[in-house]
Amino acid sequence: xxxxxxxxxxxxxxxxxxxxxxxxxxxxxxxxxxxxxxxxxxxxxxxxxxxxxxxxxx
Amino acid sequence: xxxxxxxxxxxxxxxxxxxxxxxxxxxxxxxxxxxxxxxxxxxxxxxxxxxxxxxxxxxxxxxxxxxxxxxxxxxxxxxxxxxxxxxxxxxxxxxxxxxxxxxxxxxxxxxxxxxxxxxxxxxxxxxxxxxxxxxxxxx
Numbered sequence: 001x002x003x004x005x006x007x008x009x010x011x012x013x014x015x016x017x018x019x020x021x022x023x024x025x026x027x028x029x030x031x032x033x034x035x036x037x038x039x040x041x042x043x044x045x046x047x048x049x050x051x052x053x054x055x056x057x058x
Numbered sequence: 059x060x061x062x063x064x065x066x067x068x069x070x071x072x073x074x075x076x077x078x079x080x081x082x083x084x085x086x087x088x089x090x091x092x093x094x095x096x097x098x099x100x101x102x103x104x105x106x107x108x109x110x111x112x113x114x115x116x117x118x119x120x121x122x123x124x125x126x127x128x129x130x131x132x133x134x135x136x137x138x139x140x141x142x143x144x145x146x147x148x149x150x151x152x153x154x155x156x157x158x159x160x161x162x163x164x165x166x167x168x169x170x171x172x173x174x175x176x177x178x179x180x181x182x183x184x185x186x187x188x189x190x191x192x193x194x195x196x197x
Contacts, residue, residue: 012108015107016108019105022100
C-alpha cells in the first residue's frame, strides 16, 4: 500500500494542507489560496531537503 | 433576572462540552453538531483518510504507559487524539507479531499518518470549542 515515497508525500501534503486551510481561513477563496500554498510548501521543501541530503546517504 | 440569564449560560456550556466531546470521539462530528456541515465533512474526510491510510500502511497502534519511554507515550497520545477510529482499529486488528510489523516497508509512513491524524483532530477539537463559545465566526 502506497510504497512510493513521492505518492506518500503528495497524499500527506494534500490532506494536511486541506485541514489547515479549512481551520485557519474563513472564506473558500482564502482557503483555496492558503491550501495551495501550504501544499506547495510541503512538497517543494521536502524535495529540496531530500535533494540536499542526497550526497549524505548515511 | 439572574435566573433568566443563567439558563442560556448553562445551555451554552453544555453545547460547548458536547461539541468538544463529539469532536474528539469522531473527527468532524463537533462541527456537524454545531451546524458547520461543510467544514465538518471536509475535516472528517481528511482526518479519517489520513488515519485509515496509516493503518493500511502497517502503523503500530500500541498503547504505551509509564515513563520508561516518554516519546512512545507521547506518540500513543497523539494517535489516540483521533478518538473512536483508534479504538475501532485496535479492536478490528488481529494481534500481529511486532517484529514482523516493524519489517513492513511502509511502517514508518503508517506511524506518521496515524499520529498526525490524531494531532490534527486535537486542533479540530479546539476549533469546535472556539466555535461553540462564539470566539470564531460562522464559516
